[in-house]
Amino acid sequence: MVTSKQIDEYLKRVPPLPEALRESLSSLNGRDLSKAAKAASDDPALIYYLKQVVNSAAYGFKQELKDPMQIFSALGTERAKQLLYAYMVESVAPQKWGCFSLGRDDFRNFQLSLMKRWEKIVKEEAMEEKYLSAAAVMSAGLIVADAIFSDHSSEVALIRESGDIDLGTILERVSGFGFETLVEKIAGKWEIDSGVIEVVKLAFAKEECGKAPSCDAARFLHLLLFYELSRPKMLEAGANSFISFNPEFVMPVMERFEEITEIA
Amino acid sequence: MRPIIKKQRIAIFTPQGFLDGNSASGLITMQDMEVTKSSKVQMILVSLKKVVFFNKNGVTILLDTMIKLQKAMKATIGFCDVNRKQYEAFFSFFEGEIPFCIFKTLDVAMLFAGGLNAKEGSEENVLVYNEDSTQRSMQAIEIYDCGYNPVVVQTREDFNARAEEREKFVEIVDNTYLGFMGSRIAAKTRGNCVIYYLKGFLDGSVTEQFDVMYHQNSLKVGFQLFMFDATRVSSLNIHAANFFSKLSTAGAEYGALIAIVGLDMEKTPKAFIEELEDAGIMFFDNETDFFTDEIVQSMSGGGSAAKKERHKLTKPVVARLPVFVDAAMGTLQMMTNMMAVKEDMKIQPFAVKGKELMASSVAFYGDIEGMVTLVMPKSLVKRSCALLIGEESEDEEVLADALSELVNIVAGKSKTALQDAGVNINITLPRSYTSIEDLTAVLEGVQGVQVNFSFDDYPFTFYLSP
Numbered sequence: 189m190v191t192s193k194q195i196d197e198y199l200k201r202v203p204p205l206p207e208a209l210r211e212s213l214s215s216l217n218g219r220d221l222s223k224a225a226k227a228a229s230d231d232p233a234l235i236y237y238l239k240q241v242v243n244s245a246a247y248g249f250k251q252e253l254k255d256p257m258q259i260f261s262a263l264g265t266e267r268a269k270q271l272l273y274a275y276m277v278e279s280v281a282p283q284k285w286g287c288f289s290l291g292r293d294d295f296r297n298f299q300l301s302l303m304k305r306w307e308k309i310v311k312e313e314a315m316e317e318k319y320l321s322a323a324a325v326m327s328a329g330l331i332v333a334d335a336i337f338s339d340h341s342s343e344v345a346l347i348r349e350s351g352d353i354d355l356g357t358i359l360e361r362v363s364g365f366g367f368e369t370l371v372e373k374i375a376g377k378w379e380i381d382s383g384v385i386e387v388v389k390l391a392f393a394k395e396e397c398g399k400a401p402s403c404d405a406a407r408f409l410h411l412l413l414f415y416e417l418s419r420p421k422m423l424e425a426g427a428n429s430f431i432s433f434n435p436e437f438v439m440p441v442m443e444r445f446e447e448i449t450e451i452a
Numbered sequence: 453m454r455p456i457i458k459k460q461r462i463a464i465f466t467p468q469g470f471l472d473g474n475s476a477s478g479l480i481t482m483q484d485m486e487v488t489k490s491s492k493v494q495m496i497l498v499s500l501k502k503v504v505f506f507n508k509n510g511v512t513i514l515l516d517t518m519i520k521l522q523k524a525m526k527a528t529i530g531f532c533d534v535n536r537k538q539y540e541a542f543f544s545f546f547e548g549e550i551p552f553c554i555f556k557t558l559d560v561a562m563l564f565a566g567g568l569n570a571k572e573g574s575e576e577n578v579l580v581y582n583e584d585s586t587q588r589s590m591q592a593i594e595i596y597d598c599g600y601n602p603v604v605v606q607t608r609e610d611f612n613a614r615a616e617e618r619e620k621f622v623e624i625v626d627n628t629y630l631g632f633m634g635s636r637i638a639a640k641t642r643g644n645c646v647i648y649y650l651k652g653f654l655d656g657s658v659t660e661q662f663d664v665m666y667h668q669n670s671l672k673v674g675f676q677l678f679m680f681d682a683t684r685v686s687s688l689n690i691h692a693a694n695f696f697s698k699l700s701t702a703g704a705e706y707g708a709l710i711a712i713v714g715l716d717m718e719k720t721p722k723a724f725i726e727e728l729e730d731a732g733i734m735f736f737d738n739e740t741d742f743f744t745d746e747i748v749q750s751m752s753g754g755g756s757a758a759k760k761e762r763h764k765l766t767k768p769v770v771a772r773l774p775v776f777v778d779a780a781m782g783t784l785q786m787m788t789n790m791m792a793v794k795e796d797m798k799i800q801p802f803a804v805k806g807k808e809l810m811a812s813s814v815a816f817y818g819d820i821e822g823m824v825t826l827v828m829p830k831s832l833v834k835r836s837c838a839l840l841i842g843e844e845s846e847d848e849e850v851l852a853d854a855l856s857e858l859v860n861i862v863a864g865k866s867k868t869a870l871q872d873a874g875v876n877i878n879i880t881l882p883r884s885y886t887s888i889e890d891l892t893a894v895l896e897g898v899q900g901v902q903v904n905f906s907f908d909d910y911p912f913t914f915y916l917s918p
Contacts, residue, residue, distance in 0.1 A: 189786045336883030345454075345787055348855040351840055352456055352466045354500075361839045362789065364613050400727055411504070420478025422466070433468035433502045442504060451472065451505065 189340050189362045195370065198335055202280055202374050207254050208420060209272055210379070216269050224268065225260040228393070235259075237275045248301045266317040274299055276378055286338025287355070288330065289425040299327040300417045304450060309408050310450045319405050322387045325375050326409055329392075329444075332369035332370045333359075333430050348429065355432035356392070367390035367431060395436035403440060410447050411438040453479055455488050455496070460666065462495040463488045463584030464532070464558065466501040473509035480517045484678040488521055491505040491667055494636050495565045496521050496536075501533035502909035503871065506809075508545040515552065528553055529697060530631065532561045535720045548630070556627040563623045564630075566598045566638040566649075579624045580604045581611035590630050598638040599649050599681065637661045644751075644890065646670050647741075651684040656691035657756040665840070671706045672815035673823065674894035676704070676751050679742055693724040697731040704732060709751055711735070713742050725809060738744075765799075765900060765918045769822045772870060773916060776824055777903055779865035780914050782829045783858065787836040795904040802895035802902065804888065804913050810851065811885040812859040816867070818877040824866070825891065825915040826859055833858075852884035 206214070211227035212234075228234050235256055242253050242262065247350075253259045260268050281295055290298075306323035309315075335354050337344050347353060352412045355387050375385045383402065389404030390397055391413065398405035412420045438445070445451075456461035467479055479498070480488075496518055500506065519528040530553030530847035531542070543553055555561035563578065568576070578600045582588045595653060600622065605611045614623050639656070646667075650658075680696070687824040702711045711734040717725065726737070736742040744751075752791040781792045802825075810833050813825040828836070830851065834844050837854030845851060870877055885891040900917030 189789075191789070342865075342868070346861045347839065347863065349454070349456060350860055353840070356470075357842065358839065361842065367641075411469075414504070418467065418470035418472075418475040420475060423475060423478040424481055428453065428468050433504070435502060435504045438504060446505070447594075451470070 189343055190359060192363050192428065194362060194366065195336065196367055199370065199373055199377075201377065202278050202377060205276065205378050209276065213269060213379070214273055216265050216272075219265055220270070221260045221265065222257060225256040228258045229262070229452070230270075231280075234272070234275055237278070238271060241271060241296075241300065243276075244300065259414075265268065266320045270303060270307075270320045270324050271317075273321050274303060274327070275323055275326045277331065277398065280328070280374075282334060282338070285334050285425075286343065287341050288427045289350055290334075290421075294328075294421055294425065295330070298330075298416055298419075298422060299324065301419075302327055302412065305359050305412055305415070305416075309412065309445075309448055310405075312409065313404070313444070315401065315405055316383070318381055318384060319387055321380065322391070322405065322409055323389045323412070325380060325384060326391055326413060328374060329367050329371050330427060330430055332367055334375070336370075354429045354432045366392065366394060366409065370395060390434075392431060393437040397437070407441045408437050409447060410434065411441065415445075415449065415451075418423040453481075454484060455491070457491045457493060458558070458562065459565075459567040459851035460491070460669070461493055461567040462497055462558070462561060463491050463493045464497045464499055466499040466502065469738070471498075471510040471514070472568055473507070473513055476510040476513040476774045479514060480521075480594045485517065487523060489524055492525070494525075494563060494663065494738040495553075496525070496527050496529045497532045497558070497561055498512055499533040499557070499600045500535075500538050501713050503538075503890070506538070506541070511542070511545060516728075517748045520551070526603075526636075528555055528565075530557070530561075532558050534627060535678060536627055539629075549573060554627070554631075554633045556625070556630040560623060560625050560628055562593055563600070563625070566640050576620050577603050579614055579789050581608070581634070583608075583625045587629060588600070591625060591628065594630060597651055597684075599640055599647060623793055624745050636663055639663065639666060641670075641675070641798065644675060645679055646675050647679045647681060649684075650682045650849070653686050654688035654692035656689075656695075658692045658695050662695070664879070669815070671703060671708055672880045673813050673882070676706065676708045677748060678708060679739070680710070680712045681714060683738075683741070683805060685715055687716070687719045688724065690724070690888060693727055696728055696733060700728070700731040700733050709734065709748070711748070713737070713739055713740055735900065765822065766820070769820045769916070769918070772820060772873075772875065772902065775869045775873070776866050777914055777915060778863070779869060780824070780826060780862045780906065783862045783865060784836055784907060784912065787839050787858065788832075790835075790910075792905045792907050792912070795906055796861075797901065797903040799899055800902050802898060802917070803899060804891060806911055809888045810848075810855055811888060811891045812852070812855045812882050813858045813885075813891070814879040814882040815864045816877040817880075818862065818879060819870075819875045821918045824859070824863065825895070825913075825917065826855075826862065827888070827891070827913040827915065829910060832907060833911075848886050852886055856882035856884045 207233035208227055212224045215227055228379050242249060242259050249262060252395060254261055278301035303323045307320060310319055338353060360366050372385055372389050387402050388406045391409035395412045397406060414433045422428055453464055455465050457463055463482055464656050465479060481838050522529045532555040533558050534554055534556060541555060542550060556580055578595050580588060590605050594606050595602040665830055669877045703710060703905055714737045785792055804827050806829055808830040809827055811827040813823050815823040833851050833855050835860060841854045859882040867877055867879055895917060900915050903914040905912040
């Protein structure tokens, strides 16, 4: 159904960071917001995206932010980085989703909601700020899954009629690859911080995790991902079965998650 | 979310993550309801195996939809794969009687749905424990009605002690609650025989309680022995007698034998007995007499009478052969990542050679009718089903189930392809064979199209029969 050759071809098609974005990120790593804003200004599509997002209800800034410098200043270093990666992720999203019944707005809403709640968790749990980008990168998993399986959606539907098998498991059984590996490769191509990549990889909940801060971050992210994938739109889109949810993996942080997200 | 249909008895929804007031509304959409209704299952369940949070609001919203399905389908509704904490949560959400069922696992639900195949020679004991004595009794009665022997224990301590002897029980039932149960007649298969369990006074309502589709599907995939266990029937009236008489007449086309076992002949009017005997129904005092009867034994391998009366392979069916063959090849190639090579194709009686062969059949009916059978060595079953079961298994039952799913996929692909060409078919429950002799007996005297393939070094046979 899906061969490792097809997966390699897909990974090759994922574009590297555009020059403006690379420069902007590099400036953000040096904590120079002004230089980062200036670099980003060279990419009109990026600025258009940032304006739309930061002026949306999700961000809730009182005044409309128009100028790149205003936007970067309001966001701060790590939140700006998170949005730059979110932009990259969205730029590789399909025009027409083949496997999940999603539109471009649906994906953006999912991604923004994931990132906003993740921000709250990172803040409440006093995690390293750099982990903010993890949610944006995690959302790339859905895009990868759709790209890999869009030509095989009828076969996947037939297999899924026979048993409770998520897309991640199907991919592993037919190709030996997991989505976490593919997302890791893409994140590497985009030169994302290795600590962030580690959290994202662990958040697929495929391996045992100890008590390291990155493990707890991964547990929260896995749980948050499924919180968002349990929303009606994502259920109807078939995205709830994107990967396998691991209840045991998230148990150590469940209570705290309920407090932070106020769902209890 | 589409339900997964298990053994044509249970439609199961398996959400992952959260089941609250917000998410519950998106779990079963109108389209999902239509798919569920068309499946004609007797149980509709939501698995909580991968649900980490649920609340009363979520369950209530979900129940609104499930109750609509229950009313439309006269099905049992409930939740399965429930841990102790979740089980207790239901009782804290709903005061008084819970109007749905809770099953500890899907296997326990399948037991109550009559979908666990009985193993010949097994004791068929089921260990039952519930804190509530009424529930204990209800569960014991239901289990008995499904043809198993309930072993009820009164205390948690006794239960824990008995549960350690797992091998003595086909299933262990605890953390299970029976709310409203559907009233369908329980059925299970044993070898080549389908056994139905009747109870009480039989009147015209038997037609509503009997799963006609399940019975017809069983006939189509070659079951010929049907035993009605009437040991708990007090008596029957003319409407019930007519029902059995018609059932027997309809089954004659397939050479099916219907037997009623354990009926109290003293309480049954003689005229009814004569009418039923005239319709070809046999009566036995008990199960042993039935299974040791010469006629029954001669048919237990499938019998041959049916094949003579079966329809012949028609031109419209043969014309669609490439659709079925492509679906079979495509599915096997998809499952194994191996290329298929067609070796030969002939119209002939079914004939396969090889060691450790397994097979599964699925019948189809509608615009065209027939039966597709796939035969392959156990080693290829293991390989081709690895995608479905995730690991290599030696367990024949697991492999047989996986092979059935594989045949289901082939039939599903064929159905879709035929639909695109304007040909509508329905498909039956697959039937697996771990013994090729049984299959050979079912297909004896039949002329079908046999296509032999090889997948690398594995032989694979596709057989299309009337």
